[in-house]
Amino acid sequence: xxxxxxxxxxTPPGVGGIAVVRVSGPLTFPVLDRVVRGFRPSRQPxxxxxxxxxxxxxxxxxDEVVVAAFRAPRSYTGEDVAEVxxxxxxxxxxxxxxxxCGQGCRPAGPGEFSRRAVLNGRLSLSxxxxxxxxxxxxxxxxxxxxxxxxxxxxxxxxxxxxxxxxECRARLEYYIGFDESDAVRPRDxxxxxxxxxxxxxxxxxxxxxxxFLHEGARVAIVGRSNVGKSTLFNRLAGEExxxxxxxxxxxRDRVETTVAFGGVPVLLSDxxxxxxxxxxxxxxxxxxxxxxxxDAADLVIAVFDGSEPARPAxxxxxxxxxxxxxxxxxxxxxxxxxxxxxRLGAGFLSPCRRPVIRVSARTxxxxxxxxxxxxxxxxxxxxxxxxxRRHRSAxxxxxxxxxxxxxxxxxxxxxxxxxxxxxxxxxLDAPADRADVLDRVFNRFCVGK
Ligand SMILES: Nc1nc2c(ncn2[C@@H]2O[C@H](COP(=O)(O)OP(=O)(O)OP(=O)(O)O)[C@@H](O)[C@H]2O)c(=O)[nH]1
Ligand SMILES: [Mg+2]
Numbered sequence: 001x002x003x004x005x006x007x008x009x010x011t012p013p014g015v016g017g018i019a020v021v022r023v024s025g026p027l028t029f030p031v032l033d034r035v036v037r038g039f040r041p042s043r044q045p046x047x048x049x050x051x052x053x054x055x056x057x058x059x060x061x062x063d064e065v066v067v068a069a070f071r072a073p074r075s076y077t078g079e080d081v082a083e084v085x086x087x088x089x090x091x092x093x094x095x096x097x098x099x100x101c102g103q104g105c106r107p108a109g110p111g112e113f114s115r116r117a118v119l120n121g122r123l124s125l126s127x128x129x130x131x132x133x134x135x136x137x138x139x140x141x142x143x144x145x146x147x148x149x150x151x152x153x154x155x156x157x158x159x160x161x162x163x164x165x166x167e168c169r170a171r172l173e174y175y176i177g178f179d180e181s182d183a184v185r186p187r188d189x190x191x192x193x194x195x196x197x198x199x200x201x202x203x204x205x206x207x208x209x210x211x212f213l214h215e216g217a218r219v220a221i222v223g224r225s226n227v228g229k230s231t232l233f234n235r236l237a238g239e240e241x242x243x244x245x246x247x248x249x250x251x252r253d254r255v256e257t258t259v260a261f262g263g264v265p266v267l268l269s270d271x272x273x274x275x276x277x278x279x280x281x282x283x284x285x286x287x288x289x290x291x292x293x294x295d296a297a298d299l300v301i302a303v304f305d306g307s308e309p310a311r312p313a314x315x316x317x318x319x320x321x322x323x324x325x326x327x328x329x330x331x332x333x334x335x336x337x338x339x340x341x342x343r344l345g346a347g348f349l350s351p352c353r354r355p356v357i358r359v360s361a362r363t364x365x366x367x368x369x370x371x372x373x374x375x376x377x378x379x380x381x382x383x384x385x386x387x388x389r390r391h392r393s394a395x396x397x398x399x400x401x402x403x404x405x406x407x408x409x410x411x412x413x414x415x416x417x418x419x420x421x422x423x424x425x426x427x428l429d430a431p432a433d434r435a436d437v438l439d440r441v442f443n444r445f446c447v448g449k
Contacts, residue, residue, distance in 0.1 A: 010113075011093070036067060048069060068081070077113050118438065138258075172415045235393065255269070262375030298330070299374065322352065
């Protein structure tokens with residue numbers, strides 16, 4: 001199939017010092033030749049930059065540009081690529097794209113340059129995903145993890161496991177050739193298989209934790225009215241975001257902000273107070289928003305006022321978060337206002353068997369401990385080689401197939417399951433050729449990447 005030539009603005013929209021338009025495909029240099037004055041880009045040596053001018057559709061000068069030339073296959077996409085830098089701003093860069101398209105290019109779709117890089121074997125799929133994580137990294141930790149993956153961390157991690165799977169397969173095949181009954185397996189099969197299973201499970205568990213680094217975690221602050229949820233929210237956010245007032249019913253809408261806890265970006269939600277029983281329409285609206293925040297949360301911080309005896313609404317809060325009520329998520333109980341005399345009663349929270357931290361949102365007492373608790377909860381494991389949903393689902397498929405292989409009734413079935421386990425693991429980092437997988441990965445990219 002003949003590939004076409006694509007182009008797109010690679011820098012973000014808006015005003016800036018420079019903007020870059022990227023072109024990739026066989027027509028890259030012929031197109032530039034027709035548009036650039038001052039030199040011939042098709043004669044420009046590989047990996048050099050040249051200064052020139054571009055004339056617009058009406059023949060008048062559009063801008064001065066710098067053209068960087070990368071010839072196939074030594075380019076990001078593996079095709080002929082040019083990066084044309086012009087003065088920043090949407091108009092000039094947009095005109096350049098229109099000019100190039102008038103000469104035979106077409107506008108690129110989201111992530112199309114990276115997609116071509118994968119299809120041409122310049123990038124593995126997991127490295128392309130790491131490019132996206134690098135772009136989106138919001139904390140030093142997220143950046144470091146993405147960089148390690150970009151340098152092949154996942155391939156490094158799976159290579160030995162794939163080799164071990166191959167070895168198991170080879171041994172089984174050899175065995176099947178000898179043993180007619182097919183019912184027995186090589187003696188060390190069980191041992192090797194279990195060891196592999198542990199490795200896959202570990203990688204999978206680490207992937208589950210590492211996802212917070214890039215996707216961020218969600219924490220909802222809930223509790224009855226007036227216990228100090230908004231004061232705590234502001235304290236954690238480090239700024240006066242939510243309104244605080246002495247009376248109940250201050251917060252109605254959900255207020256959200258992103259705070260980094262130990263390098264993990266956490267979307268913190270402050271919610272309206274949970275009343276003793278649902279009242280009118282407004283109260284129902286508040287309850288609905290709170291329920292949504294709780295549903296979406298990876299961790300719920302349930303706040304109680306330590307300076308007052310427990311009220312029916314506090315019991316309601318405990319009941320809605322009760323794990324037996326189907327809310328299996330993690331809950332941290334915070335007893336607030338510890339700057340005042342304790343009157344909540346030590347026994348009130350003990351039946352719920354959740355961790356409890358006593359703080360004062362007003363004075364800041366123990367807020368450091370609360371921060372460390374949240375950071376610990378979302379801290380990635382040692383391994384951040386796999387992080388996203390695609391990785392987790394491939395690891396899960398591999399784990400399930402391995403487990404089935406270990407309990408298979410005969411060697412032939414075990415072999416078939418091993419093949420599945422191998423395919424799932426290999427698919428993690430192989431240069432993918434399945435359009436649906438590529439679509440899913442690259443649709444999250446921006447145009448021009
Ligand atoms: N003494 C003391 N007072 C506090 C503390 N935290 C909050 N308060 C006070 O408690 C009152 C209610 O605080 P808010 O933060 O508005 O409480 P809330 O839970 O968000 O209330 P609603 O939005 O109405 O549900 C305010 O007067 C706060 O100043 C604390 O740690 N110690
Ligand atoms: Mg509030």
